[in-house]
Amino acid sequence: MTAVLHDSGIITLSGACPVDDAETLLQLLLANPTAEIDWRDCTAAHAAVIQVLLVAKRPLRGPPAGPLLTRIVTPTISSSG
């Protein structure tokens, strides 16, 4: 499992996040309405995971590790934001 909630209240995404992580991430976000997300260790993410990030609009700590992920310019999940 690569989507994990830490004690600090931060959800981290690490490694390559497969499609199942979308459901995990969604549940974590629903259970922790204020949790921020850290995807600096994330090397790749399934589009379903990206979709959850888009819907969540939570603060995102980046930039992510995966080269393709850094090229996403969408403001809500942009690596610079």
Next chain:
Amino acid sequence: MDEFLEQFLLESRDLIAQAIDDLLALEEKPSDTERLDGAFRAFHTLKGAAGIVDFAAMARTLHAAEDILATIRSSGGAIAPGLLNECLTCLDLTSRWLDAMQTSGVAPATAEAEADDMISRLVGSRDADERDQAPQPQGDDWLQRLDASALARFDGPRVALRYIPSPDAFFQGHDPMALIAGLPHVLGVDVALTDPAVSLDSMAPFSCGLDIVVWMAASAVDVRAALTGAVGLTEIRELAAPGVTQAESDTSKAALLLESQLLVLQDAGSDGLSGRLASAGRTAVHALIHLGRDEAAIVVDQATAKALVERRTSPLVEAIERALTRAGPASVRDDAPARVHVPRALRVDMSRIDALVKLTGELIVLKNAIGHAAKLSQENTQPAVLAASLRDQHAQFDRLATELQTAVLRIRVLPLRSVFRRFPRLVREIAGSVGKTVRLVTEGDDTEADAMIVEALFEPLLHILRNAIDHGIESPERRAAAGKPAMGTVVLRARRESDSVVIDVEDDGAGVDLARVRAVAAQRRIAGADALAAMTDAEAAHLIFAAGFSTATTVTDLSGRGVGLDSVKAAVERLGGRIALETRPGIGTSIALMLPFSLMMTPVMTVEVAGQAFGLPLDSVLETAIVKRNLVVPIGSGHAVVLRDRTVPLIDLTQALGLPHHPPASDQARIVLMSIGPKVAGLEVDRLGERMDVMLKPMDGLLAGVSGVAGTTLLGDGRVLIVLNAEELFD
């Protein structure tokens, strides 16, 4: 080209014409099921034909369109305008492919890529239609999601992709991000939700609702190849080269600079060669660096060094030329229609061929009769009997020849509908692009004319229509202020007038601004100040047909492209026609093209000067007159004659043709009055001849450039008759 392919092209064009007809009728009346069936059948047959000649791209494009029509047919609904347009675009594309095949004999290489695009457009428009015109980003709006600054940094081909995976994509085990990771040279990605209102509580995490835009430094072909696993809608757009919008003027300036370096290098002399090489190279490098084209600059720099070492200009010239071909305006949007396709084959009504067969039979009977008369003449028949028989046969022959001529001409005619029907859609597009609404009314589209004339009319008419919409019709606000309906009207009317076909293009716009025309003509030195002052309003209005004239204050995409109405005038004159203009301020402008019904026969009048016969085209002859020589008065360096209280400039044809001059034999001058555009001018000749119909052969070879001559023909006695071009004589 093999016969098989020729037949395919011929039939496909017919089918396309039929499909366009049906689609345009559907546009008028979207619920017309008969037309829908007709269009469906045409698409279906076209697809089949494409399959037979193994033109896969065409087959699958038409298949996609046919699918859409089939769905509409089975649902019993009306066709949406967006879908209709895409179907028409699909036919346009097919038509272009056929043109390419006609010239090269094979399917164009770009067809596959174009087919992909067309299919995704067709599918896209169908889905848009199914979503019942939900507020879906339409057309190319999505291109605005691109990060322009990131794109501008990259040279070379750039492509934008929009990918909307189908909702069940995740269930199918598809990961759109993995697909994007496999795309070549991704520069940036924008991921959006198809439904921005969705929340964490309501979302279905495994149902895909993404709308992804990706931009890449790659060619469309590579991108398309990498897209094979896509599940859902894809749309690919090739992007113009960097910074077209702001940098276009810079680019053209730089291009000029580069061109002038080429001129410097052209001078073959070895004097100061190294100096010239170094300076030209340096200038070119600076120009390229300014454009941000560092790679090209490096290439030119290296070429300069090479040229200096080898002491010859060619390496540098080649390098600059290469840089130049890329420096030109990066994406000139060429919305000009493809060249008019000259009909190589013609479909002819069977009854017209039957008429020819019947005439041939009668000619054979007549041939036998003449043979009989020839035999009689050998048998010492009475001359009077023989003469009567010959006269009789000549009369019959005359009748048959006329009938044969008419029958042959009737084979070559086409109704003007075949060109008129292309305009309603074009007019709507043109009007839309300049923010006006314009209604096109066509009248008399069953008027017939020679096939070659009909085909050649498309471009001139399109140009006139563009002008009418762009310059003639006012903006909706100005129309409202002038008390006119906001929607402009352009009438396109064809009619027969004795031996001519007349096509009128009338708009209800503001009319030609004569004061501006005069001002511009003076400014561009199209006519001198005195000449301008002496011009009547009608003559001044005709100045818009003068070469180098264009009154549009802002150069628009449409008519202000440097080619003015002069090109229309030239095209019409090439067909042996004339152009006339009538304009009334605030009410509108009407342009009439008068064209010969047939290109084959030209009525001429013969005249004689210095013992030689010349022909004058009858359609520009107004009248002939014999006047007393004392009515001819010298004015300035020329002459004029007063006819019915009107002063008409007069040219002595003998002098104009440079023939040996001799003093006038009588105190009477024979004058042919001719209409030259809106003006009237006289030609003085020695003798007035007769009227005849001739087959005019245009001048070719070395004589092609001779001015003042329209062509030649043979007279009954074997002499060559030179037919003069009146307009050029008076220039």
